[in-house]
Amino acid sequence: MRDSMTDATERRFRGELGNFLRVALLNVVFGALAVGLGAWYVTASVLDATGALPTPALRMAAGALALAAFGLGLAWLRSSARILRGAAAIRRELGGHARPVPEEVLTDGIVRMIAQYRENRKTIRTMVRVCTAGGFCLLALGIVSALESASIALSEGTVTFGSALLPSTLVALGAGLTSLYSSYYFSRFSRVWDRRLAETVRGEERLRSVMETGRK
Amino acid sequence: MTGRRTPYEIYWEILVYCRSPRSFTAVVNRCDLNSRTGQEYIEFLCSKGYLSGAKDSGRTLYLATECAVEYVALFTEMYRNLFDTVPEFKL
Numbered sequence: 261m262r263d264s265m266t267d268a269t270e271r272r273f274r275g276e277l278g279n280f281l282r283v284a285l286l287n288v289v290f291g292a293l294a295v296g297l298g299a300w301y302v303t304a305s306v307l308d309a310t311g312a313l314p315t316p317a318l319r320m321a322a323g324a325l326a327l328a329a330f331g332l333g334l335a336w337l338r339s340s341a342r343i344l345r346g347a348a349a350i351r352r353e354l355g356g357h358a359r360p361v362p363e364e365v366l367t368d369g370i371v372r373m374i375a376q377y378r379e380n381r382k383t384i385r386t387m388v389r390v391c392t393a394g395g396f397c398l399l400a401l402g403i404v405s406a407l408e409s410a411s412i413a414l415s416e417g418t419v420t421f422g423s424a425l426l427p428s429t430l431v432a433l434g435a436g437l438t439s440l441y442s443s444y445y446f447s448r449f450s451r452v453w454d455r456r457l458a459e460t461v462r463g464e465e466r467l468r469s470v471m472e473t474g475r476k
Numbered sequence: 477m478t479g480r481r482t483p484y485e486i487y488w489e490i491l492v493y494c495r496s497p498r499s500f501t502a503v504v505n506r507c508d509l510n511s512r513t514g515q516e517y518i519e520f521l522c523s524k525g526y527l528s529g530a531k532d533s534g535r536t537l538y539l540a541t542e543c544a545v546e547y548v549a550l551f552t553e554m555y556r557n558l559f560d561t562v563p564e565f566k567l
Binding site: 266268269272273275276279280282283346363364366367368370371372374375376377378379380445448449452453455456459460463464466467468470471472 | 526546552
């Protein structure tokens, strides 16, 4: 028999799992975008494919930023996919049961999530750093690209953007902002689950005393 | 189950799974343990009286005892409370 507290716990757990999956999925998508964009920018900068790079210094800056974004994107993608797999497996398991799920299934889901977090804690922290650095790299890339494509007519006081670089500039800016958004939510997720992990460590003392006492 | 579990989480899994009689192989498979660690956990739980082994057609089946109820209830309450005492993660 389940009580209303267990129902509330199930709602919260399912809600948090869903939110976490959304953030992790965003990370995977934008990790892939960062890799693609990085590769495209490196090639475009080296070959000056767009013909919109006025000085070698700008080309070098764009190329270096693109290379950094490419590398960070790869690390980002790999970490996100790993985290996503673990959380998706828990959701599949919960989804296999009709609501409300039996109490032991819910507890099993919570234990699995705790175990996943315990194992991936360092990776998630690294991801927060990678996402933040990647986000700033992509933003910088977008800004450099926007400057490259902009032509300013001082006498007329107007700014016009070349159409060749505009889509990639917008994607870079969008991916950068989303990356920063993801890292913000990942760090919030991390703070919440760090507290839960600390609670389980405190609770171990009680479990130990019950377990060690035994009943024989 | 993947991830890094504590011994207490593994005890809970074994005890919940053994609400029905289970063979050693079934326990280690379900709880994702290797034979050596599975043996250690099962022996520990038997030594504390939380698990009993009975021979059935030449193989031992393990069953959680009445004494395991307290541990399972305490564990379930503790892990459920993690969602009541800590603020929720929201987008």
